Amino acid sequence: MADVPGQKSARVVESRRHETAENAPYVTGAWAWIPAASVTERDFGSLVRAVWYAKWIIVSAMILGGAIAFAVSFLFPITYRAEATLAPASGTESAPGINLPGQLGGLANIAGISLGGTSTDRSDLALAVMESRDFVIDFIVRHELLVPLFAGESWDANENSWILDPDVYDSDSGVWVRDVDPPRHSEPSLLEAYQRFVDNLTVEEDPLTGIVKVAFFSSSPAAAKDWLEALIRDLNSRMREEEVQEAQRRIEFLSQQAKETSVAGIQQVLYQVIADQMQKKMLAESREEYAFKIVDPPVRPEVRHSPKRLLIAALGMILMAVATVLIVVVRLFAYSNANSSAERGHDP
Numbered sequence: 210m211a212d213v214p215g216q217k218s219a220r221v222v223e224s225r226r227h228e229t230a231e232n233a234p235y236v237t238g239a240w241a242w243i244p245a246a247s248v249t250e251r252d253f254g255s256l257v258r259a260v261w262y263a264k265w266i267i268v269s270a271m272i273l274g275g276a277i278a279f280a281v282s283f284l285f286p287i288t289y290r291a292e293a294t295l296a297p298a299s300g301t302e303s304a305p306g307i308n309l310p311g312q313l314g315g316l317a318n319i320a321g322i323s324l325g326g327t328s329t330d331r332s333d334l335a336l337a338v339m340e341s342r343d344f345v346i347d348f349i350v351r352h353e354l355l356v357p358l359f360a361g362e363s364w365d366a367n368e369n370s371w372i373l374d375p376d377v378y379d380s381d382s383g384v385w386v387r388d389v390d391p392p393r394h395s396e397p398s399l400l401e402a403y404q405r406f407v408d409n410l411t412v413e414e415d416p417l418t419g420i421v422k423v424a425f426f427s428s429s430p431a432a433a434k435d436w437l438e439a440l441i442r443d444l445n446s447r448m449r450e451e452e453v454q455e456a457q458r459r460i461e462f463l464s465q466q467a468k469e470t471s472v473a474g475i476q477q478v479l480y481q482v483i484a485d486q487m488q489k490k491m492l493a494e495s496r497e498e499y500a501f502k503i504v505d506p507p508v509r510p511e512v513r514h515s516p517k518r519l520l521i522a523a524l525g526m527i528l529m530a531v532a533t534v535l536i537v538v539v540r541l542f543a544y545s546n547a548n549s550s551a552e553r554g555h556d557p
Contacts, residue, residue, distance in 0.1 A: 259541045260534055270533040271526040278525025282518040287363065290514035291433035292424040293441060294505035297332035298498050332419060335448050335500035336412060339423075339440070345406050346399045348443055357432060358405055359387070359397050364429040371429060410440075421501065426514065434509040441503060449499035456490035 260267070338344050349355060360378035361371045373380050377387040385396040393401065409426040423441065427433040460483055467479040493499055 256538060256541060259537055263533075263537045267530055267533045267537070271530045274529025274532075275522040275526035279518055279522040281525075282516045282521040285516040286428055287513050288426045288428055288515050289430040289433045289510040290424055290426050291430075291437045291507040291510055292422060292505075293437055293503060293507040295421040295423060295441065295501040296504050297419050297421075298496065298500055298502045331448065331500055332421070335444055336414065336421065338447060339412065339444050340407055340410070342400070342403050344444070344447060345403050348440060349399070349402050349406060351443075352436075352439060354406070354436070355397060355402055357429070358402060361428055361432070364431070369431065371432075420504070425507075430510045434507045437507040441501065441507075442497075445497060445499045445501060449493045449496065452493040452499065453490055456486045456493065459486045460490070 349358065356373070356378055357371050360373045362374040362377075363372045364370075365372050375386075377385070379386050385394075387395050389395065397405075411424045411426075413422045414420070423437065425433050425437040425440070427436065463479050463483045463486070467476050467483070470476055470479070
């Protein structure tokens, strides 16, 4: 019986497909692991077979990616992390039993007197001061941190001292030599120093308990601990000095008001408020941990915080594996499209 033209054409196409699978069992070129039969169809099974046959390429790429990432991790600067846990310092904020009605309450407001203040309010203010430009810049200047903050390249554990970057600061002549684009200068500005410092400072407060965790990062384990310790100490001193000065100013103001009034009742209330302010002043002067009590002081870290080289290597392996699989898939579809075009070209 004679073949129907349509049936003959279908058999020719099927015959050529089998010839492609039998005569060219592997894709030629760099991806010879992928069987040609797996690229004649674009289904999930073909994709899995292509990835499976390229498994050694993928494994090799993963090892290479991990090795490269591990080597690159040595180019990252080593940083250490020191942490302290703080709690709001509690204490009596005002003398009990003082009620200022009417005009006396307004007078107290004018003097900046708040008889209902709490330690929580004080700690919130202290947290804002800790990261303020005025406080941080004053801290950097007072402790002469500009050179190690910018030129400190690494830490010499044997000498227990900084190793300065000669491309940033010439320690012999005491001159800044770093190359920066305008408007910045070779010597860092205090505003730039502030930004560098706060970038290495983290502050986290638990909204339920008020417990504060403060951490500082540095390429020197000694600096990470010492700078954080000094920061907390200076913050408490700053808050204490401001409170003492404010209390003294209020005492002088109220004393003047008490002298100017002849009403005995008003004088009595004013003297009570003066006594309250004197109590605040004495309390502030007698407490070193005025704003925050140190629950867990900072210690010198013994293990670096970053770079985490094994994690970086693992990420490099994963990224290289994903990239290799994507290349296999792209080549799979490319060969599939080429085979489909070839088959259509041979059709009568």
